[in-house]
Amino acid sequence: MKASGSTLLRYVVLTSALVGAFEPVSTAVVAGMGAAALGRKLYHYLYENCDGNWINFNSSALEVDLQAKLFGQHVATRVILKAVSGFMNNENPKKPLVLSLHGWTGTGKNFVSQLIAESIYRKGMSSGFVHLFTATAHFPHEMHLESYKTQLQQWIKGNVTNCPRSMFIFDEMDKMHPGLIDSIKPYLDYYETLDGVSYRQAIFIFLSNAGGENIVQVALDFWTAGRDREEIELKHLETALSLSVFNNKNSGFWHTSLIDKNLVDYFVPFLPLEYKHVVQCGMAEMHAKGRTPDMDVVDQMARDMSFFPKEERVFARQGCKVISSRLDFYI
Ligand SMILES: Nc1ncnc2c1ncn2[C@@H]1O[C@H](COP(=O)(O)OP(=O)(O)OP(=O)(O)O)[C@@H](O)[C@H]1O
Ligand SMILES: *[C@@H]1O[C@H](CO)[C@@H](O)[C@H](O)[C@H]1NC(C)=O
Ligand SMILES: *[C@@H]1O[C@H](CO)[C@@H](O)[C@H](O)[C@H]1NC(C)=O
Ligand SMILES: [Mg+2]
Numbered sequence: 001m002k003a004s005g006s007t008l009l010r011y012v013v014l015t016s017a018l019v020g021a022f023e024p025v026s027t028a029v030v031a032g033m034g035a036a037a038l039g040r041k042l043y044h045y046l047y048e049n050c051d052g053n054w055i056n057f058n059s060s061a062l063e064v065d066l067q068a069k070l071f072g073q074h075v076a077t078r079v080i081l082k083a084v085s086g087f088m089n090n091e092n093p094k095k096p097l098v099l100s101l102h103g104w105t106g107t108g109k110n111f112v113s114q115l116i117a118e119s120i121y122r123k124g125m126s127s128g129f130v131h132l133f134t135a136t137a138h139f140p141h142e143m144h145l146e147s148y149k150t151q152l153q154q155w156i157k158g159n160v161t162n163c164p165r166s167m168f169i170f171d172e173m174d175k176m177h178p179g180l181i182d183s184i185k186p187y188l189d190y191y192e193t194l195d196g197v198s199y200r201q202a203i204f205i206f207l208s209n210a211g212g213e214n215i216v217q218v219a220l221d222f223w224t225a226g227r228d229r230e231e232i233e234l235k236h237l238e239t240a241l242s243l244s245v246f247n248n249k250n251s252g253f254w255h256t257s258l259i260d261k262n263l264v265d266y267f268v269p270f271l272p273l274e275y276k277h278v279v280q281c282g283m284a285e286m287h288a289k290g291r292t293p294d295m296d297v298v299d300q301m302a303r304d305m306s307f308f309p310k311e312e313r314v315f316a317r318q319g320c321k322v323i324s325s326r327l328d329f330y331i
Pocket of ligand 1: 320
């Protein structure tokens with residue numbers, strides 16, 4: 001210890017003597033370069049960048065999150081894990097990842113987008129590389145369609161140029177004007193580059209209630225037949241989903257060639273939630289509010305909620321959506 005201490009001291013004295021021998025300008029430059037390097041390091045540490053420090057996919061974290069936090073969605077869990085992991089672990093994807101999430105209200109579509117974002121971006125949904133567009137909020141007036149189109153295209157291009165690993169979430173996709181959906185089509189396709197920009201690392205997620213009623217019908221058929229909910233597989237939902245999407249002329253999908261051209265990689269169905277899932281959501285919500293989860297309180301709240309069909313009372317009309325505010329009333 002003593003020896004190395006004195007060696008260090010000798011070194012410091014020697015260096016300062018050497019530095020002293022140089023003219024002051026170059027000393028300042030050397031010191032300045034050190035400070036700049038340190039500054040850069042600090043900057044990368046504090047401010048989000050498009051690099052591995054801030055964007056780093058962890059597939060087991062996504063799996064753990066989906067298993068532990070998403071209730072009653074075994075089909076969606078499986079599809080999303082496979083889709084996102086496959087894409088993120090592929091060094092050379094041929095096109096961006098395009099997911100379309102469908103289902104009844106309050107079943108976890110926004111929630112899952114948040115979990116996906118958190119598994120990729122350290123800042124999750126508040127990352128500067130995650131962009132959420134809501135049809136009715138961002139593009140409300142049909143008369144402005146042309147300017148929305150140009151703006152949206154510029155945003156996508158600008159953001160992917162800044163960071164190829166950008167995520168775009170389009171909420172209320174069924175309320176989005178068909179022309180606007182058409183305008184983003186080129187970015188979802190198999191092009192190597194468009195005007196020198198490659199979109200192949202980007203992720204697009206579409207959320208909608210389109211097909212929700214058909215999914216409910218499949219789940220209800222299983223329930224009526226006395227079959228287990230967990231027996232429902234993707235194949236049972238796929239036809240109902242695609243047919244409904246095509247047949248519903250009010251949903252933007254119908255007018256576009258998103259489906260025709262196979263630009264959507266995965267259609268992800270979200271099942272309607274049952275009483276027990278509402279209870280699970282309630283318990284999780286109490287925990288999130290910093291309370292000790294109390295079965296009696298949650299049970300009381302769940303029993304007061306609205307279920308359908310009227311006679312059978314199988315599925316929660318609002319899913320888990322209103323639970324956070326409802327709970328306050330029962331606590
Ligand atoms: N399957 C689920 N598991 C756990 N929590 C859920 C689930 N579904 C909904 N939640 C809870 O309810 C809240 C609202 O759900 P979310 O916003 O994801 O619904 P949604 O499917 O997007 O509905 P909408 O179609 O009305 O937009 C979530 O933030 C989450 O806390
Ligand atoms: C990925 O997530 C798992 C589960 O949360 C965690 O144990 C592991 O340390 C993470 N790995 C990396 C490289 O961050
Ligand atoms: C990126 O997208 C956001 C909207 O989420 C937009 O406000 C911003 O201008 C875009 N950036 C570029 C460089 O286009
Ligand atoms: Mg939603």
